[in-house]
Amino acid sequence: MSVVRNNIAVMPGYVPGEQPQSGRFIKLNTNECPYLPSPRIAEACLEKIRQGLNRYPDPMGNLFRRAAAEKFGVPMEFILTGNGSDDILTILTRTFVGEGETLRLPYPSYILYKSLAQLQNARSEEILFDENWRLTPEFTAPTPGLKLVYLPNPNSPSGTVLSRQEILAVADALPCPLVVDEAYADFAEENCVDLVLQNRNIIVTRTLSKSYGLAGLRFGFVIAHPDWIQEFVKVKDSYNCDALSIVAATAAFSDESWFVETMAKMKKTREAMVPQLEKLGFHVTPSQANFLWCTMPQRPLRPIYQTLREENIFVRYMPYDRWPYGNGEGLRISVGTDEEVEILMKRLGEILS
Numbered sequence: 001m002s003v004v005r006n007n008i009a010v011m012p013g014y015v016p017g018e019q020p021q022s023g024r025f026i027k028l029n030t031n032e033c034p035y036l037p038s039p040r041i042a043e044a045c046l047e048k049i050r051q052g053l054n055r056y057p058d059p060m061g062n063l064f065r066r067a068a069a070e071k072f073g074v075p076m077e078f079i080l081t082g083n084g085s086d087d088i089l090t091i092l093t094r095t096f097v098g099e100g101e102t103l104r105l106p107y108p109s110y111i112l113y114k115s116l117a118q119l120q121n122a123r124s125e126e127i128l129f130d131e132n133w134r135l136t137p138e139f140t141a142p143t144p145g146l147k148l149v150y151l152p153n154p155n156s157p158s159g160t161v162l163s164r165q166e167i168l169a170v171a172d173a174l175p176c177p178l179v180v181d182e183a184y185a186d187f188a189e190e191n192c193v194d195l196v197l198q199n200r201n202i203i204v205t206r207t208l209s210k211s212y213g214l215a216g217l218r219f220g221f222v223i224a225h226p227d228w229i230q231e232f233v234k235v236k237d238s239y240n241c242d243a244l245s246i247v248a249a250t251a252a253f254s255d256e257s258w259f260v261e262t263m264a265k266m267k268k269t270r271e272a273m274v275p276q277l278e279k280l281g282f283h284v285t286p287s288q289a290n291f292l293w294c295t296m297p298q299r300p301l302r303p304i305y306q307t308l309r310e311e312n313i314f315v316r317y318m319p320y321d322r323w324p325y326g327n328g329e330g331l332r333i334s335v336g337t338d339e340e341v342e343i344l345m346k347r348l349g350e351i352l353s
């Protein structure tokens, strides 16, 4: 093993949520959309296949960049596409964070950021949220070698949001770019896309995995000042998005009524889940994402997760050894269809009684 770089050999590696591939199950563990995506996507892909896939795709995915630029009211030079937003996060980390330098993230949040730092042989600083999932002054404190700060908004696993004013203040206080990971922003009341035009140290990432029902497609993008985009282009794989994903993602953006209806349905289900979970004895953190963070200090949650899992009901059990509040653990439950939620609540009621 000694031929492997030491930072790779010692890192644990990011472990994604469980993805069962066969059988019947209720899957509420990785925040996918429970509904099928817009039918326009299959049509667009079929058309592309008929035209042939013998040529390389557009390395810049300009078809999608134009659609995204129009949707968000920014010039297309502000957009870069990725093979899922995880690809985008890899590109950003490789662009800004060198060996021995520092990447900062809040805790608890998306664990992948830390793995990306480890790949660079860089340091990561996990700054605790306070008990109410607010940032502390430590989050903007200067530290030697600080090159990039990640902030998911809404946050995962909490679903909590920081206001645009708070994000602007964080960006102003930091000596380096701030990546606002907006994987769940379509479920929230506001977002930070236009702040990119005001402050080039704000970089926003998005994905079609959650709100567009396209987790299997692998498509994400970043909105950032064109000077940054030019650097990201040097770092990315030449053809990081395939021809089908580019037409599929563009088709997804063209079906506004699918999007509006689906977001309304999912938000309605989310709001209906809260009192039901509270009645079962959970504390539920107010969420602007498509999942709910549920804690229960008086009872260990792992056995509940296990029992559900044996019945093919998947939720995410998350223990955080450095989280000093409650028992440092919770269940993160994605918003499903109303039918899925009904079955979940019934089983939870039986397990907890």
Ligand SMILES: *Cc1c(COP(=O)(O)O)cnc(C)c1O
Pocket: 083, 084, 085, 086, 087, 110, 152, 156, 181, 183, 206, 207, 208, 209, 215, 218, 219, 220
């Ligand atoms: C799901 C998720 C992503 C990754 O999304 P992909 O586009 O599927 O790679 C990024 N950030 C956060 C916070 C997420 O929860």
